[in-house]
Amino acid sequence: MSIAAVVLLGISVLVAVNRPRPQERPNIVVVMTDDQTVEQMQALPAVADLAREGAVSGTNLAAYPLCCPSRATYLTGQYPHNHGVQGNHEPVGGYYRLDGSRTLPVWLRDAGYHTAHIGKYLNEYGTRQPTEVPPGWTEWYGAVDPSTYRYFDYRLNENGRTVHYGNRPEEYQSDVYTRKAVDFVHRRGTSEQPFFLSLAYLAPHSGFPSRGRCADSAHPAPRHAGDFRDAVLPRPPSFDEPDVSDKPQSVAGLPRLGPEAVERITRDYQCRRESLLAVDEGVRELVGALRETGELDRTLIVFTSDNGFFQGEHRVPKSKFKPYESSVRVPLVLRGPGVPPGTRIEGLTANVDLAPTLLDAAGAEPGHVVDGRSLLPVLAGRERLDHRAVLLENGPDDGRRNPQYDAVRTDRYVYVEYATGERELYDLRLDPHQLRSAHADPAHAPVRDALAGALAALRDCSGASCRVDAAVP
Template sequence: MARSLWCAIGATAAVLVSTAVPVSAALPTAAEPDPRPNIVLINADDMTLAEMAVMDSVNELITARGTTFANMFSVFPLCCPAQASIQTGQYNHNNGVLGNGGDQWPVGGYQALDVDNTLSVWLSAAGYQTAFVGKPMVGYNQLDPLVVPPGWTEWHAVVGGDYSKSTMFQDGLKTSYIQYQTDLWTDISQDVIRRRVAEDAPLFLWTSFKGPHNAGPMEPDDPPAPRDGTPARADRHKGLFADEPLPMDPSFDEFDVSDKPSEVTGRPPLDQEKIDYLTVLNRQRLEALQAVDEGVADIIGTLAETGELDNTLIVFISDNGFMLGQHRFVGGKGVAYEPSIRVPLVMRGPGVPVGATRTHLVGMIDLAPTFVEVAQATAGLEMDGVSLFARPTSRTLVLEAGPREIDGPFYWTGLRNQRYKYVEWGTGEVELYDLRNDPYELVSLHTDPRYTRILTQAEAALERLHDCAGAECRTNAVLVG
């Protein structure tokens, strides 16, 4: 693979390509070593952008030695839809995964994804070894019988248990483990690397950690009757953040919510019990993340040990963010506010600038196009995203949660560009924020007569883009007041 794939950074306009366009290097013949890099994707679950501050190993080994994407967004901020976008490079209105499944999200789950046409299939067809370790899409464990999805050379997916124990479905067999879950998945990932890098073909490894997502077992220092639980921590990390105060930015327990939709106005101000719960939840989340941070270090250490580190593209992300009291939300995600949709993305490896920060908008839909380009693979569908190696340009991202046609507070769709965010809820309510002047989304401008023109433009842009596909999705909705 060409060692510098990054186009001229800083240009403001370019034609961006999201379908598979091979880079200039030719695929190897049977007699030649394969020059293409390994690809390692590591994700946390429900981790916020602010929590990158406690990820010492990630920051030392990836951030400082690679590139930070400061405006990375989970375009459908929920576990299963985010994984579907990673696997297809598509918005969820195109890949069909419009929720986690179940009563609240009836159009979603693993069963909604066309598993025969995903990233693993494309990379496998291009000659990559592929391995998955950790938490699969929601609903996978309900398959009967369990099967390994197409395109995976190795499959190590959790199908039961909690942080203290795991039932894994590994290449056709169920195996039970008694080990802290994050550590187990780190060990399996290291074993995959040690065995697979000795082969001639490059490796694509996706390690999907669960931390800091809430899960048991219950622990003695958990808050009484927690609203939605907390994440169990490894014993070695308990108490590390015992004195950590709860972050309270200006949107925390928002005082005046008269401009907000009913999903917010129906929430009472936070009482002391909720604040105490959020305080403990925040501390335990930071402690659960320490095992993820150590896992990243161990995986990178194994790449170095095997001599593959310099020939590996490493990407660290979170599937979505999390609400810790902002706008009165006591935990959770799946809403359009910044703590829910804005997530970490750092990357290191061949062709990636060192110590750089990019501020253009990128999204979960951009990972598959990146990996397809690096692997010189061919996508089996039209992707909506663009490679992270493409030249930055102005862009508007589509945001969504659930089918637009379903009424109700959980369903919404919207747009975000560098300055504005516009959201239409399933209830018919709308929000409009000028993020340059109001980064905490305290005052919706949808009733402000000074923003009537912007509102009209945003409504028209969303009507055009809410069901966009391919190149149409890669446009910029210019909103001018």
């Protein structure tokens, strides 16, 4: 081949990699962690870089702070009382409870997107048919239950074929997911067809194997084991709360945390942070692949988690479910087209907004009425989220330990009604750590009544009736 031919070939490759697409629709990448708190963002410097280059929500909420209902909300843009997934397991929840034909990947593929999912999906996925590929996914690399919760020795359904991964260091689950995501971007990055990539890490959720320092906790990659061994456990005023007499019996009956419990919580906190280091490396590699293919500035990247997690707040040693800030608040970072750099989204956002936002960016239509709202007009300064009311729910599957509740969260208050008849009300401006419920305080009666009215309207809302402001005195 002549020198001129080599030069022309090199130029043609560069043009192929960097040419603009004929359409203006962006690629979409959603990275989701599992059980991650907002505080643990400190372990994710690559995600912090995304936030500086894009937008971060000041207060982002999981409408139902539990894995499967939250992920179903992400996929549908609906509150759990509308999409029907009310728990992690049958008969009220799990993968088979959701109508997969009416979800985000279906709508995006119908709009011309190449879609791919890598990692955890919905609880109980694969328990009936391990090789099933859910509707809407062009490419599928889904973790098969129950091995979803194994950082080593797990199975993936790879486009209809079950593949086992073992115990070698390179088979660490997060790293495998990252390699598949980077490979996907390199394969699809030069295509004129936009893509949607859903990348769902298990970290920092607890998993197996149940041995060693991080037994019954998240397992870091071997190269990161011990990196946060000296990390100090946060102890906000709500940690091991001295007086929980104002709380419902499910909390008021919890014992104080003794030294052994605090030691376990501390170790869990450290192991969870260590497990996030591989996720952060994955985000950095993924961004690098997008940059190498010329797709970074044409890609809307979203980073979030399905729910938060307790680390000793209100005497809860570990878990989620409950309507407290530790559980319902989750990170949300956006970077890409339509996202002004260095933006902080004021007001409340929620996971019910994810699907509407992504559909808006893609110019796609949902197959049913969505309850959330697109955040793109907010980012563009055309809309505000002042005084927004967000519904919080907990389903009927958890019995006496976590009684069913409905709650309304505004920019200042959270008001909770339990199926047991118990109530809670917190003024988060005056009591951000939720130490003293004001539900029985006569001075807060007007606020309580206004919030009860807003909750009554939201409890069975659908579509536009879910997108309301709360008029609170």
